[in-house]
Amino acid sequence: MSTAIALAGNPNSGKTTLFNALTGARQHVGNYPGVTVEKKQGTCVSDTGTFEVIDLPGTYSLTAYSLEEVVARDFLVNEKPDMVVNIVDASNLERNLYLSVQFLEMGIPVCLALNMMDVADKRGIKINVDKLSQLIGIPVIRTVARAGRGKTELLEAVSARVGEPPRPLKISYGADIDRALDEMEDIISSADFLTGSYPARWIALKYLENDEQILERGMAQNRGVAVKLADIASRLAGHLAATQDTHPEGMIADHRYGFINALLKQNVVVYAHDRNRLQRSDQIDKVLTNRFFGPMIMVGVILGLYHFTFTYSVLPAQWLEVLFEWIGNGADATLPGGLLKSLVISGLIDGVGGVLGFVPLIMFMFLGISFLEDSGYLARMAFMLDRVFRMFGLHGSSVMAFIVSGGIAGGCAVPGVMAARTLKSPKERLATLLTVPFMNCGAKLPVYALLVAAFFAENQAQVMLVITLISWVGALLVARLLRSTIIRGEATPFVMELPPYRLPTIRGLLTHTWERTWQYMKKAGTVILGISILLWAMMTFPRLDEAKISEFQAKRDTILRAASTGVVAEIDGPERQGGLSAPALVLKESLATVDGEEAQAGLKNSAAGRIGVAMEGVSGLAGFDWRTNIALVGGFAAKEVVVSTLGTAYSLGEVDPEETASLGDRLRSAPGWGPVTAFSLIIFTIFYAPCFVTVVCIARETGSWKWAGFSVIFNTALAFGLSVLTYQVGSAIF
Amino acid sequence: MENLIVWVIVAGALGFTIKGFIKTYKGEGGCGCSGSCSGCTGRDSDGPCDPGKMFPYQ
Amino acid sequence: MGIINLREMRVEQTGVVAAVKASGEMGRRIREMGLVPGKKIRVQGRAPLLDPVSLRIMGFTLTLRNNEADHVQVEVA
DSSP states (O other): OOEEEEEEEOTTSSHHHHHHHHHTTOEEEEEOTTSOOEEEEEEEEETTEEEEEEEOOOOSOOOSSSHHHHHHHHIIIIIOOSEEEEEEEGGGHHHHHHHHHHHHHTTOOEEEEEEOHHHHHHTTEEEOHHHHHHHHTSOEEEOBGGGTBTHHHHHHHHHHHTTOOOOOOOOOOOHHHHHHHHHHHHHHHHHTOSTTTSOHHHHHHHHHTTOHHHHHHHHHHOHHHHHHHHHHHHHHHHHHHHHHSOOHHHHHHHHHHHHHHHHHHTTTEEESSOTTSOOHHHHHHHHHTOTTHHHHHHHHHHHHHHHHHHHHTHHHHHHHHHHHHHHHHHHHHHSOSSHHHHIIIIIIIIIIHHHHTTHHHHHHHHHHHHHHHHHTHHHHHHHHHHHHHHHTTOOHHHHHHHHHTTSSSSOOHHHHHHHGGGOOSHHHHHHHHHHGGGSOOTTTHHHHHHHHHHHOGGGHHHHHHHHHHHHHHHHHHHHHHHHTTSOOOOOOOOOEEOOOOOOOOHHHHHHHHHHHHHHHHHHIIIIIHHHHHHHHHHHHOSOOOHHHHHHHHHHHHHHHHHSOHHHHHHHHSOOOTTOOOHHHHHHHHHHHHHHHHHHHHHHHHSHHHHHHHHHHHHHGGGTOOHHHHHHHHHTTTOTHHHHHHHHHHHHHTOSSTTOOOOHHHHHHHSTTOSHHHHHHHHHHHHHSOOOHHHHHHHHHHHTSHHHHHHHHHHHHHHHHHHHHHHHHHHHHHO | OHHHHHHHHHHHHHHHHHHHHHHHHHTOBOSGGGBOSSSOOOOSSOGGGOTTTTSTTO | OEEEEGGGOOTTOEEEEEEEOOOHHHHHHHHHTTOOTTOEEEEEEEOTTSOSEEEEETTEEEEEOHHHHTTEEEEEO
């Protein structure tokens, strides 16, 4: 028999840390039925017993204004967990109690976990826990979730308290409101109006607060009563407006804080210093969000991150290259020539291997991003960029969606699209989710890294920065464009808490970094692997017809016949000391050239090759040859496929099959490739159609395939236009 | 014989990929970029699959 | 002593919230973060483009846009 507990509390209160401390690895994430809010559940097995734990979304209140709050509220009312553990940030007690008080008013069984006691101590905040517990009538347990302290006491308190029917808290909201509440409470009780789910007085309170959800339910339940209650509410509103120039909802909020304040003043809390004096974080912010330094530092931080990544990932990347070369040589030696060998070498090693080769770079990038996230700097970025974003029809919170999608580097557009849910205005939401695919997601990173390393080796970090800036500016401009075609909606408020800076823990950093790196590797080993094999097949079949093969063989025969028998014997026989003689080398080269031509012809003849060639007429304007075309088409499935396909294509069409240069080197020496082509390809990759998974996600989030289709067509058209521009102008200048 | 192996591998890849596409289309599918994020196993923070990353250390 | 709009406050200036003139969701959000009459606040800083503003209240740092701050009347020394 397990006890069901729900964790609730403010964001930044340490709720997730406590959830992890309780459930460890026994957790999973799903969705609340019917809505797109994440549901985190887990099991806690302890000496005190077994607990089913649900981590409710972090909220500051329980209004009906946001989906998260409604979901939390409904869960508490419908599922009726045995106990709610309200995590309260001890260093922020007053504001955190605003939510606690609402639980108490709802008559829900609650225990308070007074978390972050260590932070409170450091700030000279002394809390009389017993007094607090006594005054609000529920157990209050000290915890430091980060260190796992207080867990046992908390579970014991929960177990002890389960089963006791709670009395709803009654707060006085001033004479006028109290009178109205009494009146409404009587009506509600006698009519049994929704009283199965909620306490009568609470329902009355919600009517005064204009709570949309309750109003709706009330109308459905009993129209007569609902109208009567709404009537009392509006009379009160009118009265308050006339006499005190205020309204019920405002007064209720004011009085709640008044209640909390009065409670805390009874020797519950003692502050050693002025609470509002500058903390270390605020002093740091004076510099980091400074008018002049702030933006510069932001760009500097990103540049520094790229520099760090490119510098320290070089060595491990080289080791991987050596490893792949060794595997390649082994395959070359052991496998008999033919399809299987081609599959393994060109499809797998040169294909997927190309993507896996970037794991060190990805890992370092993730390490840096994790540091920025865990430290709290990203909230500052949102703060600084909000005004700019608003000018383009977005929102400060869109910054988060952008970062998650890879705004700095290495994210995924899918959670970015989902992050747009928090934006109320349909304009902001749509503009955000249609532009997050422009970011440097983890899949595009190998593409950029490959091209940058091959063609801009001297300035890798700077070019990456330029790429990032182009992505952001492009996203903002497109958002601006979209905004002018979408109907205006209510603006989403940007009332945000700036959490204090934290020094990330090594453990947290390594965990986050490893998780994401592992996901990248997993994707490469499954999705990318499958697609690479398929593309290899498409680049191999149909094979050259007999006639063509004979043609090439004839060419080879001609060359062989022209050479003397001695030289022929030389290249056919075992390797001689001192290498081959000059005429033998010439012979070998001529034969190799024919081989290369044959391979290329084969590639062009294949299904994929034909598609690529067919597109060349148009793609040539942007500097893309048929091989690049194949790669870009493959990129619709997943962006990493661009790298793996280029790897396979240049491996299959290899002039010298024994050449084991890296893909970057091959591109550098390939005809038609140069910095301008590379940059044009980069531009195209930034903007063109999102990968399949993202497109599906956009369709689901917007509820129709219209916008998903738009993102494919519009993005690709835009990308092509910009690439052509880049290539044409670039070629003219350089 | 060796060609048979190749065909088996290609067929397997095709099947796997199509299955993956269908799974994604239906909205299931794993976490990260290989699915539509409806079945993520979270840890300290849900890693790259965390839509609510606005509040870094919740 | 005077009552001014929160938007007009200078950095480092302190005051006490006198009235909050917002309603609906905006009003709710502003109030639940503690901007209610009687609370002491101190303006901590402004973003590079002077919007949003960040302020200290009840021991934490809150940011809000100027057009949201417009709803808040503050009594300053």
